[in-house]
Amino acid sequence: GRNWEGFSPDPFLSGVAVAQTVKGIQAAGVMACTKHYVGNEQEHFRQGGTGLADAISSNIDDTTLHELYVWPFADAV
Numbered sequence: 001g002r003n004w005e006g007f008s009p010d011p012f013l014s015g016v017a018v019a020q021t022v023k024g025i026q027a028a029g030v031m032a033c034t035k036h037y038v039g040n041e042q043e044h045f046r047q048g049g050t051g052l053a054d055a056i057s058s059n060i061d062d063t064t065l066h067e068l069y070v071w072p073f074a075d076a077v
Helices: 011-027 062-076
Strands: none
Touching: 011 062
C-alpha cells in the first residue's frame, strides 16, 4: 500500500499533522503542496496494463470522502 506516505489513518491526527507540516515548510520560505489525499491506499494494480489484472477502482461514498479524506486536506489548506 501507500499508507506510509500519509501521517495516520485517523483523520483528526492527520489533519493536525499535515497543518503543522505545511506551516513549518512555508515558514522556511518553501511552498508546500499536498497531494494524493483521496483513496491513495492502493498500490498494487492501481494502473491497468500489468497483464495480471485490470486496474482496481476505489469507490468512496460521499460521507466517507468528507469524514476521512477531505477533512485532513482542508486542514492543510
